[in-house]
Amino acid sequence: MNLQEYFASLQGKTVAVIGFGVSNRPLVERLLEAHIALTICDKKSREALGDVVAELEAKGAIWSLGETYLDNLHQDVIFRTPGMRPDVPALKNAKDSTITSEMEVFFSVCPCPILAVTGSDGKTTTTTLIAELLKAAGHTVHVGGNIGHPLLCEADAMKPTDFAVLELSSFQLMTMPHSPHTAVMTNLAPNHLDYHTDMDEYVEAKANLIAHQTADNVAIFNADNEITMDLSHTAKAQVNLFSRQRAVENGVYLQDGTVFVAEHGEVTPVLQASDIRIPGLHNVENYMAAICAVWGLVSPEMIQSVAKNFGGVAHRIEWVRTLDGVRYYNDSIASSPSRTMAGLHAFTQKVNLIAGGYDKQIPFTELGAEIVTHVGHLILCGHTAEKIEQAVLSAPNYEVGKPVIYEATDLAQAVALARSVSKEGDVVTLSPACASFDQFPNFAARGDKFRALVQNLE
Structure with a gap:
């Protein structure tokens, strides 16, 4: 299914979008352009949202605002905002509705290979590095998820030869029915326990990244992290590991200051850790994870060039x-x-x-x-x-x-x-x-x- 076919499948149905934030604005505009009966639900008041309320009402939108914004969820299709737990009473009571999200639909309509990264730490830098490495090798790359910008409404402009590189949070993964062609798990440690009921639920959400993969896909795990290593044993895809503590049979590892790629019994030196411009051993790990994801698509020379010149991501050391x-x-x-x-x-x-x-x-x-x-x-x-x-x-x-x-x-x-x-x-x-x-x-x-x-x- 492509994006046009997806919007065509919504004709004659009612749709609700929960949360009028940055990620949902392009979706709202596209739904209204397709003349789909749309309700926008947001906890903010009409006054707080300003002129956009009347602007979108003129295009056919119905608004459900304020403290009671979830009181009338009965639409055929409901787009959940990632920050909302899927088990809130209003969603659980919408038993006859299809509940989805902008990212879940993107997976079903994206025409090109998807590389996706999750973990407790290092997600954004690793995602950015994968994108930078692919771009340096001349590929067209679309970056989204937790970083970049919403990709769903751009899917019809993407080509099969492009790459979509996504950073995915546990919130986005919690109900995700799809997995990427290449999945990267940077590490897992206690996080977002104010949102998740417990650590088990947090890990289960992260594990959704690999849950729907097939044997043709690739799953990449941090060999130095106990939780990700446990998850690696559940993967259906080809498993590659990265480690700064030991050599691995298939994947990327650090030894005596050199980053090596091990593949089918062959070992290739790729990069000197001292050449990586951004500081810290954790960034060496981020590079190893990214190299694992793009190996075969990006030359060692290009990897070295990016490592020496990439200055890092804002707010990350x-x-x-x-x-x-x-x-x-x-x-x-x-x-x-x-x-x-x-x-x-x-x-x-x-x-x-x-x-x-x-x-x-x-x-x-x-x-x-x-x-x-x-x-x-x-x-x-x-x-x-x-x-x-x-x-x-x-x-x-x-x-x-x-x-x-x-x-x-x-x-x-x-x-x-x-x-x-x-x-x-x-x-x-x-x-x-x-x-x-x-x-x-x-x-x-x-x-x-x-x-x-x-x-x-x-």
Whole structure:
């Protein structure tokens, strides 16, 4: 089925789209252009949404707004927003409806091979690297999912020789009835436990990435992560592994500073880890995962060129500025303890760390010990400040004053404190270990604010 055929199949049916956000706007426009009976459901008020309400009403849309926005879900087809659990009462009560999502439909109409990445950490960088490597080799690439922009309404312009490269969250995967041609599982650790009922449900959602693959497909797993290795044994597809700790029979591994590809008994040196421009061993892992995904489509020479020139993704250990010999890095994407620990390991020296934020109910015990080892000055702010401090003070390797701990009321004060306690040669990094929702709408807004604050330092 192609995109036009899909929209044709909706003729004569009623459709509801839940959530009038960025990802659903193109879908709404396309449904209205096809003269499909459409209801847009959003928790915001008519006043909050502004002129767009009357604009789309003039095109035929019906709006269901405010606190009761889900009260009349009975349409033939309902597009669920990824941030909404599929078991909310309103969706469970819509027993006669087909419940889907923009991404689920994209999988069914995409005319080209799909490479998709999921995991707890490293998803965006690995997805971006796969796309950059394919582009460097001359391929036409469409990037979407959690990054890029919505792809569904562009599917009819894609060619079979193109590639779609997707970053997929556990929210998107929870009910996904499709799997990609190439699936990449970067790692799995506790995350989003404020959304998922427990860790088992989180892992089960991630496992949907490979659940519908066939023997002709490829599934790539982190051999150094216990959970992803367990999942690798359930894969129906050809399994490739990547590891920075040991050689693998099929896949990519790191040995003595060189990245090797192992394939059918042959081993090929591809890349020197020291040539990778973006810092940190976790980024070596991201490169290995990406190389695994594109091997055979991109030459070793092209891989080396990208590694030497690609400067990284915003908010992911992004260098912001060097002021009076102090280097400032924006790692706002680090919204989990494991991500922050990876960020701390990216530096060869102790850092001055700004951390804390929204509480996702993830334990900080392991992070506390890592902070003691890798942090000189710890500046905490946000709802989790006290929890992180307790994890540090309770760490078995903690000594009084190591690290020195400060508490700030907000990010502005945290940056000012970091400036005052740092000396030439120091590194300051914003790596919160928490989501941003206590003070910011998302990690990008938090990172943008940090970047602006640092640029304004004198």
